[in-house]
Amino acid sequence: MALKKVKGNLERLFDKNMSDLVRGIRNNKDSEAKYITQCMEEIKVELRQDNIAVKANAITKLAYLQMIGYDISWAGFNVIEVMSSVKFTHKRIGYLAASQCFHADSELLMLTTNMIRKDLSSQNQYEAGIALSALSCFVSPDLARDLANDVMTLLTSTKPYLRKKGVLMLYKIFLKFPDALRPAFPRLKEKLEDPDPGVQSAAVNVVCELARKNPKNYLSLAPIFFKLMTSSTNNWMLIKIIKLFGALTPLEPRLGKKLIEPLTNLIHSTSAMSLLYECINTTIAVLISISTGMPNHNASIQLCVQKLRILIEDSDQNLKYLGLLAMSKILATHPKSVQTHKDLVMRCLDDKDDSIRLRALDLLYGMVGKKNLMEIVKKLMVHMEKAEGTTYRDELLAKIIQICSQNNYQHITNFEWYVSVLVELTRVEGVSHGDIVAAQLLDVAVRVHAIRAFCTQQMSLLIENPFVIFGLSGGTTRVSSMTRVLYAAAWICGEYVQFLSSPKSTLLAMLEPRMCQLPFQIQAVFLQNCLKILSHILSTQSEEVEPINLVEIQEKTKPFVSSSDLEVQERAGTLFNLIKSFLKLESKGELDLGSFGEELKQFFVSELNPVAPKAQKKVPIPEGLDLDAWINEPPSESEEEEITQDVFVQSTAEFYGEIKEKHTPEPTEDELLRQREARKHEQELNPHYLKPTAKSGLLKSRGLVDIPPVASLELNIPLQVPGLASSEKYLKVPSKKNKKTKKKKRNKDKGSDEDADAEDSSAPIHTVNTVIEMPEGATLSDNEDSLLPHDDPHRALDIDLDIPLDASESIPVPSHHVVSKKRDPNYLQNEVSTTYQQNGEAAEERVKSKKSRTHGTEKKKKKPKKEKKKEVEVVVKEVNLLLDTFDELSLTDTVAPPIESKEQNGDHDENLPVTEPKEKSSKKVKKKKKDDKKKSKKSKSDDQQLNLF
Numbered sequence: 001m002a003l004k005k006v007k008g009n010l011e012r013l014f015d016k017n018m019s020d021l022v023r024g025i026r027n028n029k030d031s032e033a034k035y036i037t038q039c040m041e042e043i044k045v046e047l048r049q050d051n052i053a054v055k056a057n058a059i060t061k062l063a064y065l066q067m068i069g070y071d072i073s074w075a076g077f078n079v080i081e082v083m084s085s086v087k088f089t090h091k092r093i094g095y096l097a098a099s100q101c102f103h104a105d106s107e108l109l110m111l112t113t114n115m116i117r118k119d120l121s122s123q124n125q126y127e128a129g130i131a132l133s134a135l136s137c138f139v140s141p142d143l144a145r146d147l148a149n150d151v152m153t154l155l156t157s158t159k160p161y162l163r164k165k166g167v168l169m170l171y172k173i174f175l176k177f178p179d180a181l182r183p184a185f186p187r188l189k190e191k192l193e194d195p196d197p198g199v200q201s202a203a204v205n206v207v208c209e210l211a212r213k214n215p216k217n218y219l220s221l222a223p224i225f226f227k228l229m230t231s232s233t234n235n236w237m238l239i240k241i242i243k244l245f246g247a248l249t250p251l252e253p254r255l256g257k258k259l260i261e262p263l264t265n266l267i268h269s270t271s272a273m274s275l276l277y278e279c280i281n282t283t284i285a286v287l288i289s290i291s292t293g294m295p296n297h298n299a300s301i302q303l304c305v306q307k308l309r310i311l312i313e314d315s316d317q318n319l320k321y322l323g324l325l326a327m328s329k330i331l332a333t334h335p336k337s338v339q340t341h342k343d344l345v346m347r348c349l350d351d352k353d354d355s356i357r358l359r360a361l362d363l364l365y366g367m368v369g370k371k372n373l374m375e376i377v378k379k380l381m382v383h384m385e386k387a388e389g390t391t392y393r394d395e396l397l398a399k400i401i402q403i404c405s406q407n408n409y410q411h412i413t414n415f416e417w418y419v420s421v422l423v424e425l426t427r428v429e430g431v432s433h434g435d436i437v438a439a440q441l442l443d444v445a446v447r448v449h450a451i452r453a454f455c456t457q458q459m460s461l462l463i464e465n466p467f468v469i470f471g472l473s474g475g476t477t478r479v480s481s482m483t484r485v486l487y488a489a490a491w492i493c494g495e496y497v498q499f500l501s502s503p504k505s506t507l508l509a510m511l512e513p514r515m516c517q518l519p520f521q522i523q524a525v526f527l528q529n530c531l532k533i534l535s536h537i538l539s540t541q542s543e544e545v546e547p548i549n550l551v552e553i554q555e556k557t558k559p560f561v562s563s564s565d566l567e568v569q570e571r572a573g574t575l576f577n578l579i580k581s582f583l584k585l586e587s588k589g590e591l592d593l594g595s596f597g598e599e600l601k602q603f604f605v606s607e608l609n610p611v612a613p614k615a616q617k618k619v620p621i622p623e624g625l626d627l628d629a630w631i632n633e634p635p636s637e638s639e640e641e642e643i644t645q646d647v648f649v650q651s652t653a654e655f656y657g658e659i660k661e662k663h664t665p666e667p668t669e670d671e672l673l674r675q676r677e678a679r680k681h682e683q684e685l686n687p688h689y690l691k692p693t694a695k696s697g698l699l700k701s702r703g704l705v706d707i708p709p710v711a712s713l714e715l716n717i718p719l720q721v722p723g724l725a726s727s728e729k730y731l732k733v734p735s736k737k738n739k740k741t742k743k744k745k746r747n748k749d750k751g752s753d754e755d756a757d758a759e760d761s762s763a764p765i766h767t768v769n770t771v772i773e774m775p776e777g778a779t780l781s782d783n784e785d786s787l788l789p790h791d792d793p794h795r796a797l798d799i800d801l802d803i804p805l806d807a808s809e810s811i812p813v814p815s816h817h818v819v820s821k822k823r824d825p826n827y828l829q830n831e832v833s834t835t836y837q838q839n840g841e842a843a844e845e846r847v848k849s850k851k852s853r854t855h856g857t858e859k860k861k862k863k864p865k866k867e868k869k870k871e872v873e874v875v876v877k878e879v880n881l882l883l884d885t886f887d888e889l890s891l892t893d894t895v896a897p898p899i900e901s902k903e904q905n906g907d908h909d910e911n912l913p914v915t916e917p918k919e920k921s922s923k924k925v926k927k928k929k930k931d932d933k934k935k936s937k938k939s940k941s942d943d944q945q946l947n948l949f
Contacts, residue, residue: 015046015054021061025068036065047078056082056090063097072101076108084115088127091119095134102138104176109138113146120150125159132165136172144177148184148811155187160196167191167202171209178796181210183811185801192224201237204228208240213794215247217801222248222255230262238266239278246282249289256286264300267307277311277322280304284329298337305330305337312344317353324348324359331366339367349383354392361399368403373411374730377404377421381727384428397425397433401440408447408768415444415451420725423458426485434481438488445492446610447769452492454725456499459489461724464509487522494529495608497536504548507533511556520565527560527571531578535600554579610769 016024021039028035039061046058059082062072079101083094102109119131132151135143151173154166170188174181191203204225211218222245229241242263249256263286266279283304287297308330311323324345331338345367348360368376377400384396404411404418412418422444425437445455466486493506500506510526510533518526530553537548557579560572582596621627667675 015057016042016061017057018060018064021064036070040065040070047075052082052085052087052090056085056093059097060093063093063100066097066100072097076101076106080108080111080115083112088124091127092130095130099134099137104138104140106138106140109140109143113143116143117147117150120147120154125161128154128162129165132169136169139172139176141176144173144180145812148173148177148180149813152184152187152811155191160194160199163191163194163196163199164202167199167206171206174210174797175793178793178799179809180811181797181799182801182805182809189221189224192221192228197234197237200228201234201240204237204240208244210794210797211244211247213792214798215244216251217799218244219248219252220802222252226258235270235272235275239275242266242275242278242282246278246285249282249286253289256290259286260297260300264303267303273311273314273319276307277326280307280326281329284326284333288333301330301334301337305341309341309344312348317356320348320351321353321356321359324356324363328359328363328366331363335366338363339369342367342372346379349380357392358395361395365399365403365406368406368411370411370413373404374417374727378727381421381424390432393428393431394433397428397431398436400425401433401436405440405443409444414730415448416454416725417727417730419444419451419455419458420727420730423462423725424727426462426482428482432481434484437482438484441485441488442491443610445488445496446608448767449769450767452496453499456492456496457501458725459492460500460502460506462486462489463493463506465724466514483518483522486518487525490522490525490529494532495604497533500533503533503537507537507553508556511553511560513556513559516559516563520563520568523560523563523565524567524571527557527568527575531575531600532604534575535604538596539598539601550579550583554583 016039024035024039025032043058043061046054049055055078059075059079062075066072075097079094079097081094082090083098085091085094098112116131116135119127122128132154135147151166151169154162157163157166167188170180170184174184188203188206191199192207194200194203207218207221225241225244229238229245232238232241245255245259249259259282263279263283267276267283270276270279283300287300290297305327308323308327311319312327314320314323327338327341327345345360345363349357351357351360364376364380380396380400380403384393384400387393387396400421404421409415409418419441422437422441425431426434441455441459445452463486466483490510493500497503507530510530515523515526534548534553541547554576557572557576560568561576563569563572585596
């Protein structure tokens with residue numbers, strides 16, 4: 001043995017420890033995977049050794065490898081072996097590795113139940129502590145059920161360390177085994193008044209986590225928490241308690257009236273910013289819940305806003321963010337108190353931190369009114385031009401639209417201004433919210449009838465000048481999401497064509513060849529609305545106006561017919577063939593332009609109304625319609641589709657039957673000479689072209705260089721689109737006199753905000769149509785989802801804790817396997833002897849009583865012998881039945897299963913049988929048979945003696 005120990009110690013000298021492993025990984029960066037596989041093989045060899053210290057070293061290295069992403073689940077048995085070590089340093093390593101690699105679904109957890117129970121009852125409090133820490137990481141429903149009682153016993157420990165750990169472990173047990181909540185709740189409630197502050201804080205944390213999802217079940221604890229809030233000096237525990245009161249106050253408004261005074265005292269007195277923030281949050285929740293019963297709470301609101309301003313002005317970015325977050329909560333109920341700090345919020349838009357800028361944008365959403373909407377939007381648009389980063393620009397654009405469109409455009413008094421803002425947003429570069437702008441243009445045009453004329457004119461300008469706005473000029477494209485605005489522009493121009501000043505120019509602009517650069521979806525909408533505009537032109541055309549050239553329109557549709565998109569092909573082919581058929585009928589004199597236009601106009605007479613967002617989901621499915629069934633027979637897997645080359649049209653000329661041979665003319669010598677001279681002249685006039693001449697300084701001084709004159713640029717493309725609206729002309733710049741008069745009015749009348757909001761602006765107020773279409777019998781329902789998801793474990797913890805406990809509600813206590821009394825041979829043997837002894841004593845008493853009767857003075861009649869024999873026979877039969885059952889059980893070797901843990905420790909339960917070897921048990925059976933024979937002989941002799949009487 002001594003040699004083995006020496007050999008093991010020598011082997012340990014050459015083993016790699018944790019620092020060697022880390023050093024080796026850093027030195028082998030190029031071949032890290034190869035080095036780690038080599039280390040894995042060495043670790044597997046170490047785990048096969050008998051020395052527990054070597055195994056603990058190997059598990060330590062495996063724990064590190066698991067942290068950097070390698071799987072160590074294959075070493076689960078070795079981890080459990082190190083966990084069961086007697087030495088604390090090894091046990092700690094095992095529990096650390098178990099907390100990393102084990103989870104609630106691990107199959108090896110069933111082997112750890114008795115070991116963890118043993119560690120929880122250990123005399124060393126730190127062994128119980130590491131067991132609880134690891135158990136919280138991989139606790140399963142079975143472990144929670146089996147160990148709940150052991151964790152509960154730790155709550156009565158004399159050591160605060162164990163009580164604190166046990167209280168925190170209860171929360172994990174409740175999540176996995178909800179049936180333990182009601183039996184354990186009284187004990188948990190007692191720990192709220194524990195003398196140790198650590199245990200008390202742990203109990204508060206557990207109750208607050210339980211009440212976070214189901215606060216109504218913990219209203220009965222409000223007096224205890226109120227006492228803790230007014231007496232405790234622990235800021236972290238006060239934060240938890242105040243959070244809990246914030247969740248309980250909406251359920252019990254009377255509680256809020258008692259909380260106002262202590263919360264305001266804490267706001268005034270505390271210097272901890274975290275506690276101040278939670279106090280303000282809870283005060284806001286309290287004031288919202290008791291707003292009807294306590295109207296005079298403006299002082300508390302002003303106090304909260306002033307404290308939040310201090311947080312926002314702080315240099316710490318975290319405090320600034322929390323201040324803006326809490327300010328947004330006050331804004332929902334008391335907007336006027338927050339609107340006075342608009343300058344502070346606008347300053348936050350220039351902050352370097354993106355999260356603070358986005359939170360300031362959320363605040364601006366609620367600070368907008370009819371009077372300051374144009375001003376705030378203008379500042380946001382100026383800020384968007386200076387902003388860096390596409391993400392922040394997208395957020396700014398989305399927030400501008402959200403601010404303007406909230407509550408069915410209630411703050412917009414002039415929709416011409418809003419349409420001009422949307423048009424200006426289309427020219428912002430680096431923005432990917434073209435869909436939102438297009439949807440807003442469509443929504444405004446459909447809902448606001450009075451703005452349709454102005455909106456249609458602006459959309460026609462967008463269609464006629466897409467190169468200025470979207471860069472679609474000269475064959476080059478700058479594809480951006482803002483081209484989606486042309487989708488809305490084409491639809492508006494086609495749907496409200498009667499408001500177009502020049503429908504013909506809009507129609508020709510839609511069919512320009514450069515429109516083929518647009519996405520296919522937009523091209524399809526262009527062609528569809530060209531038909532609407534064409535029908536309007538033909539129906540309203542008079543003799544005074546120059547008639548439209550249908551042949552020109554037919555020629556312009558040819559590039560769209562050869563498009564690679566099927567929908568564009570179909571719409572372009574429809575328009576082309578419609579014009580073609582009309583021209584044929586017109587040549588025969590069967591149809592004129594007016595009647596043809598009226599016929600086309602009938603297709604687009606009905607007006608479209610807005611549809612509810614969830615209307616499609618609420619359309620009832622007709623009876624007998626199976627949406628999952630195949631319309632046609634499903635194709636078999638063996639069938640192969642044959643694709644021919646003649647499916648699609650290869651060229652426009654082939655489609656129209658005008659196939660001609662292409663001739664490429666070769667240039668003559670004179671043309672080549674002219675082109676060469678023009679190229680040389682262009683190079684001479686180009687100042688950026690390097691010429692092989694002498695130094696320019698000397699030539700200029702001698703006057704030998706002819707400076708070319710400045711050529712006037714003839715631009716066919718205007719730099720600014722005439723007629724395109726700008727939002728600046730709708731802004732009113734207040735003069736200094738008006739500012740002075742406004743200040744005087746504010747000093748005179750502080751409560752005149754409501755009257756000022758009611759004042760109408762000079763611009764006309766447009767009405768918004770709020771009618772939306774829904775299927776018959778369907779209603780709007782926005783809140784259809786529940787608060788908690790279906791897989792949330794807190795759903796099972798929604799238990800009423802005020803109902804008294806039943807006798808059946810208890811935590812299951814673990815117990816050993818006990819053999820039933822009917823199957824226990826020792827019990828049967830004792831039962832036989834006792835019954836035999838009782839029957840014998842009863843017989844002796846009868847004999848004595850009969851003797852005393854015969855010697856008595858008064859003679860009584862004797863019982864007949866037959867009755868005496870019957871009584872004796874009944875007793876003998878009962879004894880024989882017990883003996884027979886005992887013999888059968890002893891022959892079948894029915895013994896109790898072994899109890900290894902107690903036999904190894906030297907302890908044994910007296911009530912449980914002990915397992916013995918088979919040889920000893922067979923000898924005992926033989927002895928028992930001999931004893932039974934002797935007893936049967938004795939019983940026969942006793943029967944003979946009884947028969948004498």
